[in-house]
Amino acid sequence: MPELPEVEVVRRGLAARAVGRTITGLEVLDARSLRRQSGGEDRLRAVLLGARISAVVRRGKFLWLRLADGPTADGAVSDGGGSDGAETGEALMAHLGMSGQLRLTTGETPDPAREASEGPASDPLRHRRVxxxxxxxxxxxxxxxxxxGGLWASPLVPAPDGLPAGEGSPDALLPEAAAHVARDLLDPAIDLPEVARRMRTRRAPVKALLLDQALVSGIGNIYADEGLWAARVRDDTPGAALSQRTAHALLRETAAVMRRALAVGGTSFDALYVNVDGRSGYFARSLAAYGKEGEPCPRCGTPIRRRAFAGRSSHFCPRCQRAPRPPRSRPTEGPSR
Structure with a gap:
């Protein structure tokens, strides 16, 4: 599924072209994409129609559109700059799930005669839902x-720490539906040493901790494997076995990997992820471990291995990322004489 770099690419594309625009219509082709919306299509329509998109915000893998009053003082539809700008107190949540895309088009009707895309790629004609x-x-x-994936409206609530809610946010308000999501590694407000300390209180495997969106958000299978490889930490190392220095370095390395991915548009394999213009990212060419089973480790040349991990696959270098050492057991005293 799209991870932080891919969702951020989408956010930037929408922010550049949709902020200031007023929503004039809602077309629902598959109601299953609104299953998270209380009140269904009618409720969503009431929230969206006439609202102006005032910001596009991301925290981790979650994306939302801030909504403001759209009509001008004389009741006409805003041209993107004529409304009073009053916030509606709600946001449109967008979660892309495993294969979701947000595509921005000119509004032209797709050609029904167009052939469906080959392979696993989402087809913008057959798979358009909303x-x-x-x-x-x-x-x-x-x-x-x-x-x-899906879309739904969610009321805005204050972030507990009072800091900007996410990338692109004008203030500390975030959707109630995203209130449980931790800050991500590219968020200037994140406290990396504190996240590292929290990781070290847990006995779960460190990869599971990286994937825990309530601990640190935005990391999925791809960037967890890449961050672990960069930090020379194996996926099954318990959090409690990490030193503070190693845990902190792991978070920094994972953040660095995601910044490099973001710079080239994210990671695309099968076109299930594309940006708002339908273009793929190119970071797959720079991956060191993920999806590289049998290929030489870029650091030491040892073949990369793959194994099952919590219903996913983990990729690691058996030489660079050594198995965690078992805790030392204290010697038992013999019987007293």
Missing amino acids: SLWLDDGSRIDLVDQRLF
Whole structure:
């Protein structure tokens, strides 16, 4: 599924072209994409129609559109700058799930004669589930082949720490549906030493801790494997076995990997992830461990191994990422004489 770099690429694309636009229409082609919406399509329609997109915000893998009053003082539809800007107190949540995409088009009707995409890629004609029409004639489409993603409205609540809620946020308000999500590694407000200390209180494998969105958000299978490889830590090392220095270094290395991925548009394998224009990212060419089973480790040349991990696959170098040492057992005293 799209991870932090991929979702951030989508956020930037939407922010550049959708902020200031007023939502003039909602088209629901598959109600399953609204299953998280209390009140269904009618409730979502009431929230969205006439609202202006004031910001596009991301925390971890979660994305939301901040909504403000859209009509101008005379009741006409805003052109993106004529409303009073009053916030509605709600945001449109977007979660991409396993295969979701947000595509921004000119609003032209797709050609029905177009052939479906080959392979596993989501087809923007057959897999379009929900569309938002904007006042400039453009359209934001939720394209989702596997239907694990979705859209829904959520009221805004204050972030517990009072700091900006996420990338692109103008203040400390975030959707109630995202209140449980921890800050991510690219968030300037994250306290990395504190996250490292919390990791070290847990006996769970360190990879499971990296994937725990309530501890640190935005990391999925790809960037967990890459961060662990960069920090020379094996996936099954218990959090409690890490030193503070190693735990902190692991978080820094994982953040660095995601920044490099973001710089080239994220990681795309099968076109299930593309940006708002339908273009793929290129970080797959720079992966060191993930998906590289049998290939030489870029650092030492040892073949990369793959094994099952919690229903996923883990990729690691058996030489660079050594198995964790078992805790030393205290010698038992013999019987007293």
